[in-house]
Amino acid sequence: MKVQRVYAYAPDGAQRSLVAAGVGSVPAGFPSPSQDYSATQIDLQKLLIRDEVSTFIVRVSGDSMEGAGIYDGDELIVDRSIEPRDGHVVIAIVDGEMTVKRLRVTPNGVILQAENATYPDVQVAELSELMIWGVATRCLHHL
Known part of the structure; x- marks a missing residue:
């Protein structure tokens, strides 16, 4: 899975306001007739x-992370201030190529793991240049 485009969340320090009027929780099964509308707001x-x-x-772009719920065309919210750890979904740059994979730190080195069985894991070679650009915290999935 490749990174298609990177957008700054708040370019030039611009304030962003994301407030949604809440309706409480919405059941995915049978709706409860006793549930009232909630006028609370979610920031x-x-x-x-x-x-x-x-x-x-x-x-x-791509389908190598579908097992993690990340699909072609989705947007990831990426936080560059988070220290990457084993198991995180990361944006990695390997030898100048940006990719999305699950970070695995093993006694034998670093592995960038795909979440689709048709793709092999990427064993980062000792002489390769690896930079973890950021950690994905959320996936904005299109329905």
């Missing part, structure tokens, strides 16, 4: 963005 900015300055929106 999507607080819910989705931890650090505005370090947050970017990344559009991805």
